[in-house]
Amino acid sequence: MELIRESVLKCLDNFSFDDDKLISELNCIIEEGGSEAYQVIFSVLTHFDLTSDKAEDYWKQIISHRNSISKALGRNINLRTAICDYFCSISKDMTNPIVIEIRVFEEALDSLKYDSLTGLYTRRTFDDMFLRETDRATRYGLELSVLFFDLDDFKKINDTFGHLAGDETLKHVAGIVMGEIRTIDIAVRYGGEEIVVVLPETGKVNALVLGERIRKKVEETKHEYEGQNISVTISGGLATFPIDATDTESLIKNADIAVYRAKEEGKNNIIVFSENKRHYMRVDFITDIQVRVVDSKDDNEVLEATSKDMSTGGILFENNYPIDMNTKVRLRIPTGIAEKPLLVAGTVVRVEKFSSSQYDIGISFLEIDNAVKNELSKCIRKCIGGEKE
Structure with a gap:
């Protein structure tokens, strides 16, 4: 409908002094659209929100009404005059119409539709669009994802460089977001330094790939204000319909919860919402790892195992025999990115037998530093295609 709207506005601008030609061109738009x-x-001429059937009926009646008035007066009547007279005298849907230049009216509408600083949609416009997309996803059984971004340490940027620098930084990030999303995606300045993107017909993995691409570009793109370099990063949360929620309010809430988790995990990362304790998406990760049980009888014994999947919160591997629950272990995990394997401490949280001599052993990583977290995140992004070596 946005393309039709642009065509109607262009038509009104080009043929404002020739109503017969204007009506002819509008009819061509009707034939095509x-x-x-x-x-x-x-919607453009009256701001009425009509059904298509009602609008078609009104259009035909108004054209007939214009022809009747023109014939009675012996001169052509302006289309807008005919519309105003029809709705005031015949249909009586208007009681106190005002006259306004359409460009001024459109500019006023844009000021309500778009955020003046970032050019993203306003919250009011977004709420309506988001509801429509969720209804469409429900009706046709489609996936829909929500990415919730929050600028890291934005108050520090304002305090250090000034609020004008903060405004420019927000515009900078909004520009990156707009440059990465599709035309069907919906981006809004949700509040303060928060940006939300709705991704129609998009599942969790593809949404995470996009989120990571945006996060990485924000981190790596140079940003200056009045000759001063400003380091900018964002944290993000991801929730997907209908897996994580089936209504707009819950989707936003869950994506927001994931943002808080991202902040807790050290910022500058994207967290996938989950009801359980797994804050990160698990991906297939098959490689040979080494496992050493802490405080075992033979402290130097190293088990050779094959991992199956991994997240930045833990890893699952196969083993020839079970390991007791809550056992502390130390792992050597080659990521294929760093030269040396990662050294990570963890605890056994899952033991499951899946054949006569094979067990799945699930490990939850214990507290790890930011360097290891970043390395794990890079490995996860590589596995899902979000980052290359």
């Missing part, structure tokens, strides 16, 4: 074009024409 179908019943939706009637709705758009009345």
